[in-house]
Amino acid sequence: MITCRLSTILGAKRLKVADVCHATGIARATVDRYYYDQVKSFDREVLAKLCRYLQIKPGDLLVLVDQQDLFESWEQPMQSSEPKIKGGV
Secondary structure, eight states: OEEEOHHHHHHHHTOOHHHHHHHHOOOHHHHHHHHTTOOSSOOHHHHHHHHHHHTOOHHHHEEEOOHHHHHHHHHSOOOOOSOOOTTOO
C-alpha cells in the first residue's frame, strides 16, 4: 500500500496546509486529501508542485508500506507500564 507522508513533512517543516495552498495554487480540498492520506489516485502535476515547494523527492512524500506492517502492532500484546496490584480494588 502506498501512503502519503505530507502531514509528517509539514509538521517537520512547521508549515501549515494553508501555506502550501497559497504557495502552490493547489486547492485546499486536494491538499487536505494528501495531508490526511485519503488520495485515491495521485496527480503528477500536484505531486510535482508539492515536491518543488517542499524541496523533496516523490519518494519522500509517497512511501510503499507493507500491509503486514500496518497490522503488526495489533498482533503484539499491549504491555502496560503501570505496576500490577495484587488484591486491589
